[in-house]
Structures are given as structure tokens and as C-alpha cells.
Amino acid sequence: MSKRSEPKPWWVYRGNGQPHEDIGKLPPPPPWRKSRGPALERPLTSGNGPPPRFEASDEVIELVNTALYLRRPLLVTGKPGSGKSSLAEAVAWELKLGRPLRWPINTRSTLQEGLYRYDAIGRLQEASLQEKRGRAEGAVAADPDIQQFLQLGPLGTALAPSKYPRVLLIDEIDKSDIDLPNDLLNVFEEGEFEVPELSRLVRTGADDERKVRTLDGEWAPTDEGWVRCHAFPLVIMTSNGEREFPPAFLRRCLQLDLKEPGQEQLEAIIRIHLGDEAVAKASPYLRAFLERRSKDTLATDQLLNAIYLVTRVPGAQHDMQSLVEVLFKSLGSLGTP
Structure with missing residues (x-):
């Protein structure tokens, strides 16, 4: 890990741990990285916890800034304890982007898990309870509101429309099964995904505008059943170097190899x-x-x-x-x- 020099004019993330609001100076994305979601206001905050402790080198700072400018994921490889996960916390703190979202990966992790969860069993149970109450009261029970049984996962929350990017840590992606890296490609490229349970309501004319709950407990708008980001999230994926990734996946990522500190x-x-x-x-x-x-x-x-x-x-x-x-x-x- 090399020494850090004075901040350069183009750096948005400076790596000095001092919170600021220069994320608002980030220029528009490249023309091939346009998104379609609304620019919803979200307050800039570093949160209430203690500042993260991370020693960033020039290489780390420049790659983080490059990822911010190009709206590309950052694949961080290094041995355990080299600070891979701490990087996400340090960036989110300094740029006042809120607490980083975390998606810890294991062999059973799927794209669906990262995007959203639909509690179909819970909705069925609620429908049964409402039906019983309706019979007791002599009334026709309405179907339970599907919004109450949908929640975005960490990746889905990171893609919820917002004026400023979220920071998403996908931890130990090398622990995933062989398909997950390729499954992520389209979502990374387009910055949007469908929630079929909501889009079906649109197609049947039952509803044309629904919101979905995020991991933060907030409500994100959908566009005919689609969640579309405005600001591409800063996705930091960590790997212990235990496997190789497909070329198509690597082509869409910036790669950082965190050396052991001397x-x-x-x-x-x-x-x-x-x-x-x-x-x-x-x-x-x-x-x-x-x-x-x-x-x-x-x-x-x-x-x-x-x-x-x-x-x-x-x-x-x-x-x-x-x-x-x-x-x-x-x-x-x-x-x-």
C-alpha cells in the first residue's frame, strides 16, 4: 500500500475521512450508462455511528473515483483482513451517502434474494384471516395489499431511485455459486429490474403505480412494476481471490487488488x-x-x-x-x- 498524496482536483472521494457533500458535483454519467429512474431527494448523511477507520492509498482513491465517474462496480480482491469491507464504509461516510447496504454472499445466494423478497405465505395467511373476519361480519373481505408483503433486498434497495448513489457492499462474491456473477450482469448494466408481482397488477389494470418497501423501511416508487435507478449505486464487491470470474463479468468491473499493508x-x-x-x-x-x-x-x-x-x-x-x-x-x- 503506497502513501497518499494531496487530493487531486478531480477526486470526489479523497480518502481522508472528512465528510463533505461534493458528491453533488459528480458530472452526468457517460451516454452508455444512462438511467431512467426519477431523481428523488435523499438527505446526505454520514449517520450517527463512529467514523470508519481505513487507510486509503492513491491507487484505492483513484479506482473508487473512477468507479464513481464511470458508474461501474468495483471488484476488490485481497487477503482476509486487508480492509476490503472497510472501504465501503469509508466511502459512504466521507461522501455522506448513508450507511452502506450489505449483501453477504454464500453458496446459496441468488439474484432474486438480492433484488427483493415476496412473502407469499404471509399474504395467504393474511387473506385467510380477513376472509374469516369477513364471514363473521357478513362482509366480503378484500385481498391483502401486496405492498405489505414485498421488500427490496440490498441490491434492490441500492437500485431504488434516488438523486445520489447508494453504496452497496457485496461481500465475498467468490463464495457464490457459478451462476451468480453472470446473473448480475444485466442488472449492473441496465440499473433496473422487474417486480412481476407488481407488473401483473399493471397489466390487469388493477393498478399502475405502486411503491415497494426498501431495507431502510422507506418506500420506493415503481414504474409499471419496474424499479429503475436514477443514480447508479457504487457497488463494491469483495473477493479473497479463491476463484476466477467470467470474462464478461470482469469486463464490466473495475478491479482493485488490495496489497497487504507493510x-x-x-x-x-x-x-x-x-x-x-x-x-x-x-x-x-x-x-x-x-x-x-x-x-x-x-x-x-x-x-x-x-x-x-x-x-x-x-x-x-x-x-x-x-x-x-x-x-x-x-x-x-x-x-x-
Whole structure:
């Protein structure tokens, strides 16, 4: 990870952790990345939590800005603990884009899960209850409002129309089944998707304008049953490098390889999280960490755990050797005999 230089004039994301509203200065998208959703107002906010701790290099900052300008997803590859997930939080905080949406991926994850969920069973149960009440009261029960049983997923919420982009973290996409990356292509390209349960109402003349609930608990408008974004979300996908992706998928992404932080960067990370005093006491643990990491797979948070114990827990520094053995276990050997 290289040092960070002074912010460049074209940078919207500066990587310094200072919230600002320059996202409003982002120019229109390229002509081949036009969207059709309305520009609904959404307040810019960094949220109420503590600021994220992330040390961004020039390469990271430039790729994030390039993704913002081109409206393209960013595929971030790196070893566990290299800060891949923290990047999404840092960008959302600085640009005041709200809390990042998260979609953790596993082998059972599907595009449908990311877009929206329809609780058909819940609606059927509600219809049965209303029918019973109607019979008891001698009235005809109306069908339950379908809007109450639809909710956008993290990807669907990121695509809900808004003046400013949302930040979406698709975490560990390399854990997905073989089809998911290709399934995402059309949604990434078009920035829209259909909710058939709503579009059927339009075709039957039952309704022409419905809203759907987002993960935030807000209501997003649909266009004849379609959710169409206005501002393409900043999609950050993380990968531990455990698989290869299809060329068509890679062609639509910008790629960032997060290198393991060296000694200087680790000291900066310790300073950010634990303060200057912790850096002064960290030297023996930092040396032990770097020595072991040269042979095994270790994550930065393992080092932070050790430094926290020896600087914040009285007496823990006297058990350095046992702490190193306990906390600096290779991640590559977990689960193996």
C-alpha cells in the first residue's frame, strides 16, 4: 500500500475521512450508462455511528473515483483482513451517502434474494384471516395489499431511485455459486429490474403505480412494476481471490487488488485505532506479526487484537509469547488437522 498524496482536483472521494457533500458535483454519467429512474431527494448523511477507520492509498482513491465517474462496480480482491469491507464504509461516510447496504454472499445466494423478497405465505395467511373476519361480519373481505408483503433486498434497495448513489457492499462474491456473477450482469448494466408481482397488477389494470418497501423501511416508487435507478449505486464487491470470474463479468468491473499493508501502513492503522501510545508499545508484536505473515496467512485485525490487549489490559504484556501463539494463528490452517 503506497502513501497518499494531496487530493487531486478531480477526486470526489479523497480518502481522508472528512465528510463533505461534493458528491453533488459528480458530472452526468457517460451516454452508455444512462438511467431512467426519477431523481428523488435523499438527505446526505454520514449517520450517527463512529467514523470508519481505513487507510486509503492513491491507487484505492483513484479506482473508487473512477468507479464513481464511470458508474461501474468495483471488484476488490485481497487477503482476509486487508480492509476490503472497510472501504465501503469509508466511502459512504466521507461522501455522506448513508450507511452502506450489505449483501453477504454464500453458496446459496441468488439474484432474486438480492433484488427483493415476496412473502407469499404471509399474504395467504393474511387473506385467510380477513376472509374469516369477513364471514363473521357478513362482509366480503378484500385481498391483502401486496405492498405489505414485498421488500427490496440490498441490491434492490441500492437500485431504488434516488438523486445520489447508494453504496452497496457485496461481500465475498467468490463464495457464490457459478451462476451468480453472470446473473448480475444485466442488472449492473441496465440499473433496473422487474417486480412481476407488481407488473401483473399493471397489466390487469388493477393498478399502475405502486411503491415497494426498501431495507431502510422507506418506500420506493415503481414504474409499471419496474424499479429503475436514477443514480447508479457504487457497488463494491469483495473477493479473497479463491476463484476466477467470467470474462464478461470482469469486463464490466473495475478491479482493485488490495496489497497487504507493510510496517509503515500497519503503524498508521494501529495509530488510527488505538492511538500514538499504542504504536510505541507495538514494536515487538509488529515484528512477530510480520515475521509470521511472511510464512502464513494472517489478518491485520489479529495484530490489532494483540496490541489492544497489551495496551489496555493490565498485565497482559507479561504474556507476550503465549499471546502471540494464541492470536497469530495462521488463517490458512484453520479447519485443517
